[in-house]
């Protein structure tokens with residue numbers, strides 16, 4: 001995995017960010033500002049501390065990405081998003 005792929009365990013699931021795809025639309029940061037932030041390069045990154053949030057909202061915040069830059073995998077390793 002290269003530098004532009006980031007991963008965190010949040011709310012019992014695995015959230016991945018493929019920064020090579022992100023276009024900085026801000027949809028995910030609007031829905032889950034505790035988890036996602038737009039950095040100085042106008043690309044999404046994780047907040048320094050990423051608390052567990054409501055699982056439904058986490059799913060919504062990842063699924064809303066227009067370019068499928070966010071990957072959500074459940075506790076069984078099953079990919080939910082995209």
Ligand code: SF4
Pocket residue numbers: 021022023024025026027028029043044064065066067068069070
């Ligand atoms: S919704 Fe997708 S394209 Fe928009 S900021 Fe988040 S990761 Fe980037």
